[in-house]
Structure formats: structure tokens, C-alpha cells
Amino acid sequence: MSRLSRLLSMSEKQAERWGRTRRKGAVFFVLVYGLLLFGGLTFSLSVCVAVFVSHHAFNAALLWDNAITWSLAGLAWGISIWYANEGQYRAAIRRNIE
Numbered sequence: 018m019s020r021l022s023r024l025l026s027m028s029e030k031q032a033e034r035w036g037r038t039r040r041k042g043a044v045f046f047v048l049v050y051g052l053l054l055f056g057g058l059t060f061s062l063s064v065c066v067a068v069f070v071s072h073h074a075f076n077a078a079l080l081w082d083n084a085i086t087w088s089l090a091g092l093a094w095g096i097s098i099w100y101a102n103e104g105q106y107r108a109a110i111r112r113n114i115e
Contacts, residue, residue, distance in 0.1 A: 026105060026108060026109065026112075027102075027105045027106060027108070027109040028109075029109070029113070031105075031109075032106055032109040032110065032113075035102050035105075035106045036106070038102075039102075039103070039106065043099050046095060046098075046099050047092060047095035047096055047099060048095070050095055050098070051091045051092050051093075051094050051095015051096065051098070051099075052088060052091040052092055052095060053091075054091075055090070055091040055094045055095065056087045056088050056090060056091020056092070056094075057087075057091070059087045059090065059091070060083050060084060060086075060087035060088075063083050063086075063087060064079065064080065064083050067079055067083070
């Protein structure tokens, strides 16, 4: 097994944890972890940086632009992480069956 393969493979503990997470479903994962956590946190951080560091005016356009950007980014992140973890999980299950 190459170094990269080892880095990208799930341990038994990680597979058990992902198994519990995946039972909640892809939609739940993408909305909660992608949209709310990733999107929400990066939205908040981006607005704070824009206002307090870059001294942009706090207005509806700033909020709207960041809300759209980070919502889409959060959804994309959630979907990509779901599929990446699913692939690793299935590979771990196949390894344990063989």
C-alpha cells in the first residue's frame, strides 16, 4: 500500500464513525455539515474580515454576496466530502470483507 493510499484510506474507527454519520443520509450531511457549518462559518468569518479588517461598509450587498458565495461553496464542499468519504468507506468495507 502506497503512502498516499494509506493517507486516503479509512481506519476501522473512522469507518464506524462514518457508518453512523451516513445513516442520517446525504441530504442531512450536505445541509448540516456543508451548508450550515462550512458555509455558515465561512460566511461569518468573511463578513467579519470584510468589515473589521478591510473596512468595507456593512450593508445588504456585502451580506447578500457573501451569503450566495458561501452557501454555494458549502453545498459543493458537503457534496464533495460526502462522495469522498463514501468511496473511502466502501473501500474499507471491501478490505474487511476480503
